[in-house]
Amino acid sequence: MAQKLKIMALGGLDEIGKNLYVYEYGRDIVVVDCGMGFPDEDMYGIDVVIPDITYLTQNRDRIRGIVLTHGHEDHIGATPYVMSRLDCPIYATRLTAALVRLKLEEHGLADKVELVTRSAGDRFRLGDNFECEFIHVNHSIADSVAVALKTPIGTVIHTGDFKIDLTPIEGGVFDFHRFAQLGSEGVLALLSDSTNVERPGYSDSERHVGESMERLFRGCDKRIIVTTFASNVHRIQQIINCAAHYRRKVAVTGRSMENVLKLAMEEGYLSVPKDVLVDVNRIGSLPPERVVIITTGSQGENMSALYRMAFSEHRQVKIGAGDRVIISASAIPGNERTVTKVIDELFSKGAEVIYDRSIDIHVSGHACQEEQKTMLALTKPKFFIPVHGEHRMLCRHGDLALEMGVAPANVVIPGIGEVIELTAKHIRKNGTVPSGRVLVDGTNDEGVENVVLRDRQHLAQDGMLVVVMTMSSQDGAMIAEPEIITRGFVYVKDNAQLIEEMRRVVYESVESCERQRITDWAEIKGRVKSQLSGYLYKVTRRSPMILPVIVEV
Template sequence: MLKKSKKIRVIPLGGLNEIGKNLTVFEYGNDVVILDCGMAFPDDDMLGVDIVIPDITYLHKVANKIRGIVLTHGHEDHIGAIPYVLKEFNVPVYGTRLTLGILKNKLKEHGLLRSAKLNTLEAGESVRLGEFQAEFIHTNHSIADAVAIALHTPAGVLLHTGDFKIDPTPIDGDMIDLARIGELGKKGILALFSDSTNADRPGYTMSESSIGKTFDSLFERGADKRIIVATFASNIHRVQQIINAAVKYGRKVAVSGRSMVNVLNAAIELGYMNIPKNTLIDIDEIGRYPKDKLVVVTTGSQGEEMSALTRIAFSIHKKINIEPTDLVIISANPIPGNEKAVSNVVNELLKHGAEVIHERQDNVHVSGHACQQEMKIIISLARPKYFIPVHGEYRHLCKHRELALQTGMDPKNIFIMDIGKVLELSQDSAKIVGTVPSGKVLVDGLGVGDVGNIVLRDRKHLAEDGIIIVVLTIDRASCSCAAGPDIISRGFVYVRESEDLMDAVKDVACGVVEQCTRGNTIDWSTLKTRIKNEVGGFLFSKTKRRPMILPIIMEV
């Protein structure tokens, strides 16, 4: 009885009201389990930032209770923050084979491969983590070996879908394990946490295998051309289908792009790929084969700077020159924010005369996430007491809530959560009982969290209008200006063409210095402020720009 009275606490530290950095903390008594541990890409206003990871301040509070990290799949937004978390808490990590295979590449880069405690679980298996029993349940997604995770506790079962779709004809032959979800649902699921990404899309997501037919007809149509296909590196089922088409039409396959090579090697090594001998060739060997006997699989489906496809398009790829006899297939939709970059790549490829198949043309891409009908199937199958839509912006969570209501759920049992909120669950009740620190930690180079609002504000200021430095040396003895003021600018105007303006700035600065050093005393308190204000005001009146003004005064 005592045990049953314990409550489960659920604390998302990422993945809600945002796309990315998924991390959810589950607590029961003295045990803490972390589900996923992802990164996010920086927003446009996070200048110079490489990646964003969740604020894990709260984990320090429960450090000695953490029994492990369980992973749903190997996408960056679910595993990308693991190196940063393991550096602070080297807890065991549990994932499927491919998930850990991809994670290993990442840990190697961070020098953590030896120390990390990685444990492989197959879908269908479970692991005990304190009072939690974590059960891996097979799902379908745009990466192989994805799982939902059921956390069994004495206070009830929690089901987290991870990212999923329902694919009745998947490439690996195994549909998401609806039977197990249904079984758990019949026994009673306390709370369901389900993927909201496509909550505003009606109907069903097409099967990954529908792409195979598309490739087949495109390969037939482009029989006399070299074919270049760009897609997400981690979508090995997509790559498998490209290889299938290549084999059918007697083409060799070469791979370009670091992440594509890495993931494919891991997938081959772990036995996830079915590639006939002598199909794969090295990118250096493509010259040895006729063009119409080649397929090149590349990264760059999002128009990423320096990705393989972008380098091909802008003629800076060392191995591949784009030609009018090339057929380029971009087998991906642009993620919001990448539309322009993809468009630029398409335009460049077309300018070289290549044929380009992209976006919604010809069904060259399907989503990895469930649409509305599938979401409702999961809710109806799981029949949870409580429902928490996860993995989406606020608008997606709201839509997912609407879908749950359509299945007959009680509105007061649905919780639209936010990161840092603490949801306390028991058989009889669910409520938000508090908040913990949460947010974005910015990673810039080796710095984790040392770029904050002040630094970003300065970068934005510098980016908009550049900097004007007013530097002078004051003679302490005579209280007069010993050198300068000199004016140095960066990112403001092209100085050679604006010498008059710079001379005028110097005059303004000289005027201020003169006034502040009258009578052999120096009005230190106002010297810097006045240089800043008067130079700034002068420049705004002349240019309607507001560069950062930085007065530097040395004493000798």
């Protein structure tokens, strides 16, 4: 009997982030992408969210390789965390591999991981059951590929993030021919990028941004500051071209921007005319109309260079009335508030800020409806599985596939951790594997327990209260006034009466313990905590974290 192909998403569904897809046939497992997600606003102190990879660690000896579609964080960001637990090679295109190497180096893993570079068009075997092929696509980062996985029961195409750009800056047009060829040979299943399924029509060409950028440079006598995603090498190329054309020098600030720029130049993805780059420490000696600063911070991140410039915390660059700030990015959903905060601050410093969608200073890197349909038309898949999107997007992408003639029974909307089983004839969901989120803060690669996070949320909402009770070790009597220390709850000086009342509550509960001959410290602490908490909720409607401490003397 023929074996089944299993496809599981451990991330990348019902969200834009932490993409990680598992393909399994017989004894072989191939992983496509290894991304991280960003923490929600209430995940205090959490820097990174990664997929739960229990299923992979349990089957580590069966993993033949991790293939990466492109170098965005939501596709490669979890590699250091995942590679410290798994032992398999990573396959990626040159730029993607270089970005991954940078990450592995930061985590001291560069020597331990086998990183194999492959180009679009290359085919390579992964185990007995998979042959992998990279196919060139357009996206907002160079060197992006789709992955075709040939299995004994047919070919699966996993698009990765893609758009169709007929006039790309570099790297060539989306590989229509190869997709069409595979389509005519027969494609068993297509897993396709759903990000922009709510947008009709076609996405704009990256070249369009260059034209708008050119208009903003022409005749401008101000200093120009542009922020964009560090990884958007093509965008940076166009900014540099504009700068060179209008005889401006380019300074780069922000760690990730500096890193990516250096790497992209070394790898030949970025060509910078001689003498255009200038150290950011030197721009003070140049007239404003001769300067462009390219910086990180398009998402309003509060450690980013743009944020620091806006709030006068940047060492070399102060923003003022003589500046034109171009925000060449759109806010990733969830970041709108932080972005507008920075924009407001820039306005209040007197800068001219160009951020409006209507000026075309940003285009999306993801396929809109007509491009998604084109992908379906070229590959003519038997089965369709929408991925990389929130739930409603997956459903709408499913509808597009129906419109394009895929049979209703052959469209499956996947869920995280669900196992999708395919034979040459049938597709169905069958069971689940462990899945979920692992939260990582800066220092801890092991993941933060949920209880820790809950404490952080609690502290952030209502603050904390320490009650110090000095008790006699002889008879358990309280021998000094209870001391109350608060942080983030109320300001002690303005709330003398409340603090006094709290002391009274503490006294009374200790006394009642004495009356009932309760001598167990833990029990006393528990009573103090619950009575104080009840009292505080009654009078303040808040529930600070209460930590009773008994000092025995």
